[in-house]
Amino acid sequence: MFLLVHCYVNAQIFYGDGGTRFNEAAHFMGTNFVIRAIEFGLFGFLFLHIIQGLMLASKNSARRATKYAVSAGNKTSKWYSRSMALLGTLILLFLILHLSKFWAPNRWSQLTTGEEKPLYSMMHDEFQTLWVVIVYVLGCISLGWHLVHGFYSAFQTLGLGTHKYKGMINAIGIGFSIIVPAIFAAMPVCFYLNCIH
Numbered sequence: 089m090f091l092l093v094h095c096y097v098n099a100q101i102f103y104g105d106g107g108t109r110f111n112e113a114a115h116f117m118g119t120n121f122v123i124r125a126i127e128f129g130l131f132g133f134l135f136l137h138i139i140q141g142l143m144l145a146s147k148n149s150a151r152r153a154t155k156y157a158v159s160a161g162n163k164t165s166k167w168y169s170r171s172m173a174l175l176g177t178l179i180l181l182f183l184i185l186h187l188s189k190f191w192a193p194n195r196w197s198q199l200t201t202g203e204e205k206p207l208y209s210m211m212h213d214e215f216q217t218l219w220v221v222i223v224y225v226l227g228c229i230s231l232g233w234h235l236v237h238g239f240y241s242a243f244q245t246l247g248l249g250t251h252k253y254k255g256m257i258n259a260i261g262i263g264f265s266i267i268v269p270a271i272f273a274a275m276p277v278c279f280y281l282n283c284i285h
Contacts, residue, residue: 107208182227215279
């Protein structure tokens, strides 16, 4: 849900109105008490997800001190399923960059001056730097692969990933894993190429 709402708000930049709709949506998200409360919960769940992922990766590594002589490869699991720790780490690095560039300066400004930063202008300026755009695009690609595995796994964990619905859940998951990260990745690329102003 967070990704869908975040994607919708950020996609407002494509209206070509100089960021008016985007800034209005960002203002609502940044000042609404309910959204702010959910934000703190989200950070808590994100932290728990990172800890759980690290513990799981460590546990799996400790279980088998000696690696298999021959890897089964994609016969038993997809490469992205076996690379959750790596993809998660790349996403974490991307999140640290994202939060330090946008979220933290905006929240700090709200706390110290009572005013929000002009987020659309900040996006425009930050995405003129090629390495920032590249990191964002790589972060979005990592997110996409992470979601391909995570979407179905979430349903499986909740006991909803039955054989009857597996195909439908996988199809929705793949669509979600492509469309949402693609929209996120398009934003820095479009700013960098001056497709939007």
